Amino acid sequence: MPILTLIQAVNDGLKVAMREDERVLVFGEDVGPKGGVFLATEGLTTEFGKQRCFDTPLSEDGIVGAAIGMAANGLRPVCEIQFQDFIFPAFDQIVSEAAKLRYRSGGQYTAPMVIRTPYGGGIRGGLYHSQSGEAYFTHTPGLKVVIPSTPHDAKGLLLASIADPDPVIFMEPKALYRHAKGEVPAGHYTVPLSTLRTVREGEHVTVFCYGSMVPVVEKAAAQAAEQGIECHIVDLRTLLPLDEQGVLEAARKTGRVVIVHEAPRFCGYGAEISAMIAENVIEYMEAPVRRVTGFDTPFPNTLEHHYLPDERRVLDAIEEVARF
């Protein structure tokens, strides 16, 4: 089986989808001949022509708005927002329009579309090329929010997202674009949405994470294991709709929970996981839930390595929760 990086897996997934279904289109800023700033769309214009992979004017509102119209008129658009930080001009189109179209028309009109966007820190991108805005979207009924952490899942989840009848925000951890490598089956396969991935089995502490934080948590867990603390790591990979039962089972299993994400803490996605555990399985809990997150500040540039949860911070939380 070929070994691909995460970005190569995304590229492969796009090619597979476009070969299989001529309704699939790829467009956005610089995705054409250049192949995207991260090269996610490299070679698509060459293989499929300018009609199916093309550059657009520099307008996120226009990109997403046009995608909605295409989706409502029989196409399967996969548009790219160059950095998730630039998605906000399209927020109205995503939140007011794509997310609500099925509901407000009783299913007469729908928006089967994918918005791909790189998110997160780790590339010295500063305030505006580093943010993790998943919670803005997970707070919006009607959207699906997907974040892969491995090349295998990136391709399989992307193909599942493109086939999905509802709008999907597909957030790609740019820090892992070239660092994550793994076996990726050739051709078509899907990883079903709304399923969890157990990264590591363990009986002492359950750690929930997704995207770029997964390898950080894996490294911290390896260090914890040296102290005899065995972590049970769950990669959430679809944040909305979430497999809530799977989360609760994993929390119950150890009774000790750490949640890790890059995004700021206050009203971050971890708050929902924490509340879910408190509401449903608190009687099984042996320790308070601990969150390891970005700070409640804008995203810094020079000191980004202090802002991003790293092995030290994750390990510290695991130790504290394990010993409580």
Next chain:
Amino acid sequence: MVSSAMPNKGIEACQVGAASALRNTDFFFPSYRDFGMALYHGVEPVEMMHNMFGNAKDAARGRQMPVHFSFVDPIKFFSISSPIGTHLPQAVGAARAYQLRGEDHVCLTSFGDGGTSSLGFHSALNFAGVWKAPVIFLCQNNGWAISCPSSEQTASDGFAIKGVAYGVPGVVVDGNDVLAMHQAVREAADRARAGEGPTLIEAVTYRMGGHSTSDDPTKYVPKEELAKWQERDPVVRFQAYLKKRGLWTAALETEWTQAAMERVTAAAKTAEATEGPGLETIFSDVYAELPAHLRAQGEAAFDLARRKGSADAGDGAFPL
């Protein structure tokens, strides 16, 4: 009960003239005041009334406010949302789909003078210009965006000129002349079908009523201005045209008005007598498939209703 409605007195010619120039296979991306277009193409008043009353037969199952219609038959009349200008880039995307498939359908999207200040207007014109998309932008300059006069909406010399910088031809037309409207939209549609791209049409007209039934326009509309426009009432003008040609008589007017009133009244009575949407419609159509968390929330809502009775509808009244 109908909570509010959007009157369209004064702009009838814009809508009927535009709609009559398009085929029933074209795609309409309307704003909330454009139901004349749907009526022209044969959408039954009772279908509209189901929406007005928000009942179980409404396409949106009462989830939307009145006049936020959605129809797929007999024409594609895209689901209306309240934010201004968001439907313009969508119309361009739908038009691009026709273009890519080599079909000769066109999209018409319509909006008011206020809509030209929205983000969507500028994105849409820019994209449509670059793509040469088969789309018609119909700006109904009706003088007012709720209470803001068009003179305070823009410093440009009208609205049609806004197309120029986007490479989109702009046309100004007398929006109170139904035949002129038909002609302008027909020409734009012909251009679009011939692959010559989009057109921006500014229909100069006047909203001879409030923004909605809850709005009091006497607070901000100068009486003299309204009186001036009342003399140009598009319906009266077209009647005069028809009378001159012997196509319209007092008897015909009585007969048609009565028939229309009966039809609308019957539609309203039918819709009023139709049961309201069930509690489950809060949770359906969020996604194609009901996710587990929505199933759980729905079951909890039903369970509470069984144990504690139904929620009180309250006295919520929309201010606009």
